[in-house]
Amino acid sequence: MWTEQAYAFVRERWTAGASAGQISRGLLGLGLHKTRNAVIGVIHRRGWRKTDAPKRVGVVYKVKRAMRATAKARGLVPPLMPAPPVQDEELAPVDPRLTVQRLQAGQCAWPIGDPKEPDFAFCGRATEPERPYCAHHCRVAYQPRPQQERKKRDTSRLASFMARIA
DSSP: OOHHHHHHHHHHHHHOOOOOOHHHHHHGGGGGOHHHHHHHHHHHTTOGGGSSSOOHHHHHHHHHHHHHHHHHHOOOOOOOOOOOOOOEEEEEOTTTTTOOOOTTTBBBBOEEETTTTTEEEOOSSSSOOOOSSOOHHHHHOOOOHHHHHHHEEEEEHHHHHHHHHO
């Protein structure tokens, strides 16, 4: 059951910029167990628009900029330059008869040719540490992620950081 004290608490915290989840956790101190969705419902039914709460966008950008600067200072963030495109040139296999049965640990498992053809083989050069391919085929196989995916990952990291400091 919602009380006037609970409504006042929600209104006060909402206008201060708190999230619905933070408000629901704060209601536990008043002896009320209300979910985040219940808080959102009260805010909606009471007509308290998001524009009534102060914008936190500036804080987000400042924190994100500070996180990026700290990571760069520590050398954790590589420069955001696009990687040069890898030429997918076919290297001749070390042994043209290197089949899957003859392939051993430490040999590049990059397939060369069509598996349906009789001249199909595997590269067979020495592999990179902890990788199944040689240096050349690692550059072909492991391309950097597109900028859009990097932004999604950075945004999720920012969200978890903001949740920890809130």
